[in-house]
Structure formats: structure tokens, C-alpha cells
Amino acid sequence: MEIGVLGIFQNYRDEQDDGSVMRGELEVALLAEELGYDSYWAAEHHFFNYSMCPDNIQWLTWIAGKTERIKLGTAAVIMPWNDPYRVAAKMALFDRQSDGRALLGFGRGLSRREYESFGIPMDEARERFDEGTEIVRKALDTGFIEADTKHFKQARAELRPRATRSFDDRLYAIGVSPESAVRAADLGARLMVLAQQPWEVFRDAALLPYQQRWRERHGGEAPPPVCGQLVYCDRDAHRAAEYGELYVKNYFSTVVEHYEIGGKHFGKGYEFYASAAEMIGAIGLDEMAKMYAGVNTFGTPGQIVEKIEEQRRVLDADIDVLAITKYGGMSDAEAQASMRLFADEVLPALRASSASPAVRRTA
Helix, strand or coil, rough: CEEEEEEEECCHCCCCCCHHHHHHHHHHHHHHHCCCCCCCEEECCCCCCCCCCHHHHHHHHHHHCCCCCCCECCCEEEHHHHCCCHHHHHHHHHHHHHHCCCEEEEECCCCCHHHHHHHHHHCCCCCCHHHHHHHHHHHHHCCCEEEECCCCEEEEEEEECCCCCCCCEEEEEEEECCHHHHHHHHHHCCCEECCCHHHHHHHHHEEEHHHHHHHHHCCCCCCCCCCEEEEECEEEEEHHHHHHHHHHHHHHHHHHHHHHHCCCCCCCCCCCHHHHHHHHHHHHHHHHHHHHHHHHHCCCHHHHHHHHHHHHHHHCCCCCEEECCCCCCCCCCHHHHHHHHHHHHHHHHHHHHCCCCCCCCCC
């Protein structure tokens, strides 16, 4: 099991100036290296205080210059918002600058507000994602880029510098809906998810279709999923429960605002989310917030180990963990204390437990 840290660059309710947010995120990245986490990842978002990293490759290149060991990944490059050549060229350069530590994660994007500000129709997202990811993958593997698709045109040209090696074992894709999960398998990418629904739902809706398509396309068993989740760790069980729930629900409120959860705008390619919006309308946001808190990961070190082991049991697989450690108005000091305790007590326990097979489901 590998355990990484994901920076989301949130300026919750604009309580800080943007420079303070960036300095705090830098400290998170450097602490991840110091404390022995396996990887550090950065999100891509634009235009809003929900998440303020418009170029995660640029950010990670800066982190590469300040670190030596830790792997560095995009979580994710939102392909429909980007030009394939620029993504491939920047990733190849970043891979050289980091001495081969680069990991490339793709996403499709879910925010109507961001699509609108880019002037890109949201119903083109699936096509742009499918076309763009394939162009980038081939360019990084072959050293040449070319495209003649509906949305992207590129005369054959050489990619220089080339990446240090193939990205075949360094590709990731976020997949929550069945369609996105299957596309991740087609691409040969590790499946990534951010906790937002019961793990049983993710298993049935995304993980099982991904595993089946992987067997069909590549033979053998699919690699384990990467399970992202909001994390808050404290020795005091009452404080962990109180503040963990507070920060997770704070973050959920920003998700509702940013993605307009419950809205009627989820159209072509987003049918899965349209169904989810209907469910939210039926059960109400308060119940949805409770469910969201229940699937994320806060508690004492022992409680957190148990929660992640339960994820393994539900998913019937080993997993990698991606911890979001600062969110929802959490202070830098709180985030760093949580990261340190997690590294001291949770990391060793998870790594030891992952050496044994995941508990099989009996259902």
C-alpha cells in the first residue's frame, strides 16, 4: 500500500489571503517528503476560491526542485480544458526536472462554472477527454505528437525533451461513473476516486466495471484503486470526531456550491451525476452531508486504520490511499499536526497490514 497527500489549495470563505494559502500548501508538500509519505499530488481548478491551482504541473515542478525522494502527481490534469501538446510537453519536461518522479493523473471536470468560464460546452467533455488523453499518452510513449480528431488538430511533431521513460505504469484517471471507470481501463490507467459516496456504491458502479474491462483489454487483474479521502487525525477521540466532522462538512458545503450539487445542468456525458442530483433532492442536503462525513476519514490513529481496512474489505482489494490533509477552514498548524500523527502511527500500521491479503467479502 502506498499513501500519498493531495493538495487542493482551498481558500475557505476567503479567510486567508491567497499568498498564505500557497505558503501553507508548500509546507504540506515539503512535510509529505519529510514524513515519509510515498507521493504528493496537486489538483487543477480555476477561477474560484474552492481550489486555486490553475497549473498543477507548474506547481509540481517547483516542488520537485525542493524535494528529492517523493513521487509527484497531477490529480488531475483536466483534459477538456487543456491542449494535448501543452500537457505532453510540460509533463515530459517535468519528468526530466524531477528525475523520473512524475505521475500523470487525468480528470474530466464536473464544474459547470469552470466550463462556462473557459467557454467550452460541458457536453463536449467526454469527447475532449477521450481524444485528448489518448493523444497525450501516445505522445509521451513515442516521443511524437499528432492529432486529427474532432476537437484537436496537430501536425506530427517531435516532443523534446522526451520523458525519462514510458508513462504506461504512471498513468491515473479519476473515475466515479461507470463510463469514466471503463475509459480509465481502456487508457491503461490506474483508477482514482475521491470519497463522496458509500464505498459499496463505488465498488459496484465503478470499480467492478473497471476491473472487468481491464481483464478484457489487458489480461490479468487490474491494479488496485487509489482512494482519495479527507483525513483528520487526532489522539483525542472526542476532538477528532468534533473537528473532523466540522471540517469535512465545511468542505462539503463548498462542494455543493462549486459543483451546484442538486442542479439540473448535468447533461450529455454526466447522466450518472444527474441521477445523483435527483437522489440528493430526494434525501436533502443535511442527510447528504452526514453520508459524506461518514465516508471520509477522521478519528484517532487506530480508528483511521480501522476505517481504511474497512475500505479494503468492502472493495475486496488492496488500495492505495490519497489523503487530503488541509480543507474546510482547517489551520496550517492543525493540518500539519494531523499529518505528523498520521505519519507516525497510521502509515506504519497500513503498510504492515497491506503485506497480507485483503479480507475477502463473503456476500
